[in-house]
Amino acid sequence: MASPQVIRDAAAMRAWSRELRRQGKTVGFVPTMGYLHEGHISLVKAAGEQCDVVAASIYVNPTQFSANEDFGVYPRSEAEDLRKLAEAGCAAVFMPAALYHPGSNGSGSAANAAMVVGASDAVDPEAHETWVSVERLSQGLCAKTRPHFFRGVCTVVTKLFHIVEPDAAFFGKKDYQQWRVIQRMVRDLDMAIDVVGMPICREADGLAMSSRNALLTPEDRQRCICISQALAAACEAAVAGTTSAAAELQRQVADAIAAGGGRVDYVEVVDARTLRPVEDVKGCEALIAVAAFYGKVRLIDNVDFTA
Numbered sequence: 043m044a045s046p047q048v049i050r051d052a053a054a055m056r057a058w059s060r061e062l063r064r065q066g067k068t069v070g071f072v073p074t075m076g077y078l079h080e081g082h083i084s085l086v087k088a089a090g091e092q093c094d095v096v097a098a099s100i101y102v103n104p105t106q107f108s109a110n111e112d113f114g115v116y117p118r119s120e121a122e123d124l125r126k127l128a129e130a131g132c133a134a135v136f137m138p139a140a141l142y143h144p145g146s147n148g149s150g151s152a153a154n155a156a157m158v159v160g161a162s163d164a165v166d167p168e169a170h171e172t173w174v175s176v177e178r179l180s181q182g183l184c185a186k187t188r189p190h191f192f193r194g195v196c197t198v199v200t201k202l203f204h205i206v207e208p209d210a211a212f213f214g215k216k217d218y219q220q221w222r223v224i225q226r227m228v229r230d231l232d233m234a235i236d237v238v239g240m241p242i243c244r245e246a247d248g249l250a251m252s253s254r255n256a257l258l259t260p261e262d263r264q265r266c267i268c269i270s271q272a273l274a275a276a277c278e279a280a281v282a283g284t285t286s287a288a289a290e291l292q293r294q295v296a297d298a299i300a301a302g303g304g305r306v307d308y309v310e311v312v313d314a315r316t317l318r319p320v321e322d323v324k325g326c327e328a329l330i331a332v333a334a335f336y337g338k339v340r341l342i343d344n345v346d347f348t349a
């Protein structure tokens with residue numbers, strides 16, 4: 043169980059990957075924000091099965107947070123993360139202190155490492171002014187509450203792809219819209235990377251694993267179980283043909299979450315590929331996607347099915 047090689051410098055990361063590819067090996071890549079759990083590890087293992095070597099990254103990207111979000115309290119656990127990555131067979135982990143050029147306002151390295159108010163404006167526009175946006179797919183769902191989010195994600199993922207130069211990159215379907223957005227970005231911009239979406243890993247009681255679960259109070263940790271329960275019930279009703287009207291499925295899930303003590307951000311029933319709203323799920327590859335707040339912690343979950 044060798045520890046992954048820790049690489050903090052972009053040029054060194056690129057050299058590592060190029061050398062392996064020169065040797066004829068394929069490189070699988072798992073981008074993360076750290077505080078790793080079984081969901082992340084399932085991506086590392088899938089990458090190991092599909093590629094010759096696996097690189098992960100750990101970087102809490104300030105540009106996908108707005109100033110009122112949880113950048114400053116985002117959980118971190120470097121030593122434990124390295125142990126888990128070693129166990130999963132990860133060969134290298136890219137952990138940059140900063141990924142944006144430092145600006146004259148002190149953003150950049152300081153912003154990435156120590157800033158307590160995260161945010162797009164942590165990056166000095168004089169020092170960094172190039173952004174990647176997937177226009178329509180990045181609207182709706184999570185973007186309603188986090189309008190800055192996908193531009194930050196697409197930009198940092200593009201930077202990571204250029205640094206790591208992987209053959210394939212692995213994303214979890216817990217962040218379903220993110221996976222679809224990145225798949226689209228790679229297709230539209232002709233990036234030669236296979237984007238692989240992997241199933242959601244859940245706790246024994248059904249809660250989707252998420253680094254942010256660590257921020258929940260014990261009471262909210264109990265309350266939020268109703269998210270996955272409501273989604274499973276709606277999926278069952280849709281597949282059985284008992285309920286196919288999107289509005290009814292939406293109402294059932296939203297009511298169950300609210301009754302369970304969550305504050306619903308959104309519940310949407312959409313086409314799983316286009317993420318456009320559907321009126322009826324019959325005959326359709328559908329997705330019911332949820333975001334809900336428990337205190338300040340915002341959790342997301344979803345279920346996809348063909349009814």
Ligand SMILES: Nc1ncnc2c1ncn2[C@@H]1O[C@H](COP(=O)(O)OP(=O)(O)OP(=O)(O)O)[C@@H](O)[C@H]1O
Pocket residue numbers: 073074075076080081082084085212213214215216217240241242243244250251252253254255
């Ligand atoms: N439960 C899960 N099952 C499968 N993949 C997951 C799961 N949770 C996260 N991932 C995937 O791991 C990758 C890195 O995600 P990230 O580091 O943001 O973890 P996270 O648990 O989603 O964190 P957060 O709590 O901030 O949403 C993403 O592709 C994400 O979809």
Ligand SMILES: CC(C)(CO)[C@@H](O)C(=O)[O-]
Pocket residue numbers: 073074075101103106195198199217220
């Ligand atoms: C893809 C990602 C690593 C970009 O910062 C992040 O959004 C995540 O962990 O899902």
Ligand code: BAL
Pocket residue numbers: 075106217
């Ligand atoms: N898992 C996606 C990262 C975020 O919510 O900021």
